Amino acid sequence: MxxxxxxxxxxxxxxxxxxxxxxxxxxxxxxxxxxxxxxxxxxxxxxxxxxxxxxxxxxxxxxxxxxxxxxxxxxxxxxxxxxxxxxxxxFADMTGKPYLENIKNDYAEKYAINNKIYSVPLTANLYGIYYNKTKFKELGLEEPKTFKEFQEIVKKIKDSGNSPFAVAGNEGWTLNGYHQLSLITLTGSGDAANNYLRFSKPNAISADDAI
Incomplete structure (x- = not known):
């Protein structure tokens, strides 16, 4: 906002x-x-x-x-x-305003532009992944506890001839969280995400790369 x-x-x-x-x-x-x-x-x-x-x-x-x-x-x-x-x-520069102290987890700072804050969060969303327990049982898989286990399960599902993921996309805006917002979260801020993309060589980033 x-x-x-x-x-x-x-x-x-x-x-x-x-x-x-x-x-x-x-x-x-x-x-x-x-x-x-x-x-x-x-x-x-x-x-x-x-x-x-x-x-x-x-x-x-x-x-x-x-x-x-x-x-x-x-x-x-x-x-x-x-x-x-x-x-x-x-937009007004809100950097250093006392009301920013009411915002948890430095959410406002995450979207700073050139280290200046021009927006504050109106809402916060939690993203997650649902999985098919019946299908997991059929494939002999257990719920992963680490990201490495998650990657291994994805490979096993692909090797079995099944699609590991599906995104309904009925509400188009939800896809935003898996693209722009996830990159910002992983790199630490909007500026960091832009720099990560800007200074990467063309075609140098793979879907398998960890950020």
Missing amino acids: GLSACSSQEKSADGKVTIEFFNQKTEMADTLQRIVDDFEKEHPNIDVKLTTVPSAGIVLKTRILSGDVPDIINIYPQNMDFQEWAKAGY
Whole structure:
């Protein structure tokens, strides 16, 4: 979640401030509205306008490039668009702000850009792998306890003529976790992930390489 450096907030005659919260995840609209309602009860001098629109990514890009930047944005910090916009000064630098101490495990620092923090996490997701116990029993496999055992099991499944993995992909955004987010997690930060890819020789990275 990012804060705009080019605020469009309005102040009314009664001293109330209106800010816009631009939401890119339509499935979260109801939940976010409840959060907004609770926030407004605690801060009666602030009105929050929650904006949820179809094709939010395209709408946001158009608005930012035209200078109509929302005050708060549900953003994807791993995306190159966000990184370029942050470098161009569209988002507020939150580095060193005291409220960052409320965020656990340095999650905000993980997505720092050039060592500056432009976003804070709205949610945290836990990724895992489900396995078919019946199939494991048929193949004589046991649940792996280490990554090495996991790799050995994958090989055994392939050698048996079966596919080790399947990703349903019904919700396309979930694939993001297995590509961009996993690389950021393993390398330590968004900057480190970019450097890992940038300074690797073409075709030098294999799917079997450990990061």
